[in-house]
Amino acid sequence: MGQKKQRLLEAEQHPSPPDRAQTLSPLEPCLRPPATLSPQRSIYFSSPKSHSAQLGSEFFDQPAVHLARAFLGQVLVRRLEDGTELRGRIVETEAYVGPEDEAAHSRGGRLTPRNRGMFMKPGTLYVYIIYGMYFCMNVSSRGDGACVLLRALEPLEGLGTMRQLRSTLRRGAAGRALKDRELCSGPSKLCQALAIDKSFDQRDLATDKAVWLERSPPGSGEPAVVAAARVGIGHAGEWAQKPLRFYVQGSPWVSVVDRAAEQNART
DNA sequence: TTTTTGATAGTCT
DNA sequence: GACTATCAAAAAG
Numbered sequence: 001m002g003q004k005k006q007r008l009l010e011a012e013q014h015p016s017p018p019d020r021a022q023t024l025s026p027l028e029p030c031l032r033p034p035a036t037l038s039p040q041r042s043i044y045f046s047s048p049k050s051h052s053a054q055l056g057s058e059f060f061d062q063p064a065v066h067l068a069r070a071f072l073g074q075v076l077v078r079r080l081e082d083g084t085e086l087r088g089r090i091v092e093t094e095a096y097v098g099p100e101d102e103a104a105h106s107r108g109g110r111l112t113p114r115n116r117g118m119f120m121k122p123g124t125l126y127v128y129i130i131y132g133m134y135f136c137m138n139v140s141s142r143g144d145g146a147c148v149l150l151r152a153l154e155p156l157e158g159l160g161t162m163r164q165l166r167s168t169l170r171r172g173a174a175g176r177a178l179k180d181r182e183l184c185s186g187p188s189k190l191c192q193a194l195a196i197d198k199s200f201d202q203r204d205l206a207t208d209k210a211v212w213l214e215r216s217p218p219g220s221g222e223p224a225v226v227a228a229a230r231v232g233i234g235h236a237g238e239w240a241q242k243p244l245r246f247y248v249q250g251s252p253w254v255s256v257v258d259r260a261a262e263q264n265a266r267t
Numbered sequence: 268t269t270t271t272t273g274a275t276a277g278t279c280t
Numbered sequence: 281g282a283c284t285a286t287c288a289a290a291a292a293g
Binding site for chain 2: 129
């Protein structure tokens with residue numbers, strides 16, 4: 001049963017043979033370009049226009065709560081293997097502040113092979129599988145075991161491709177066409193729309209060639225931000241209530257709005 | 268409109 | 281063996 005979906009997934013990722021999956025990750029050790037010595041070319045210009053505004057490591061090096069807010073308005077870019085670029089403005093995030101956070105996978109200082117990305121340097125991705133069938137995408141922040149979950153995007157570029165990826169990957173088969181608002185309004189939806197899967201785990205958002213962050217274009221002023229309780233944290237006592245979810249007020253692209261929180265926020 | 272429920276598999280106890 | 285940082289279809293109001 002799951003086979004069909006499985007194959008679709010693989011087809012998306014590697015149009016050609018399967019092999020390399022088991023072998024050592026080809027990405028990890030070579031953060032610096034293998035051929036560092038080409039004297040003329042700055043790496044910043046090697047890939048013409050697209051990387052111009054890529055945010056570097058400094059941006060990610062701030063506490064989870066700050067980073068979660070700073071993400072709002074920035075543009076997440078995904079470059080597919082065929083060169084297609086998908087863009088979406090981040091409109092909703094959640095902060096997971098570290099070992100003391102009962103709702104975090106790093107609670108109590110747990111460090112496992114799965115959540116290792118949370119403990120790696122700021123800007124490292126932590127991608128995990130949820131409910132056996134979906135992915136969630138986090139970005140490590142300053143602080144051990146602290147990170148930010150990306151929950152929703154406003155799709156800007158490549159909507160057609162996103163729709164295609166979403167309807168191919170999602171269960172419930174072909175069905176109706178998805179509305180724009182359904183493309184990226186949820187942590188696993190945005191992963192589907194941008195073809196983000198487990199192979200992105202532990203990659204560096206500051207240097208990766210297939211996924212990166214761009215500073216929001218100037219002129220787009222500070223958005224009004226709502227702080228609300230995080231989603232899907234039934235347990236975790238007091239930590240479930242804390243206002244660690246942030247979203248752009250009034251944005252139609254947000255996954256879950258919290259009217260009560262918006263009332264209280266009238267400051 | 269809101270709520271309930273089934274799908275599905277890696278990870279941890 | 282229990283538990284998910286979810287999604288979408290079906291059922292209920």
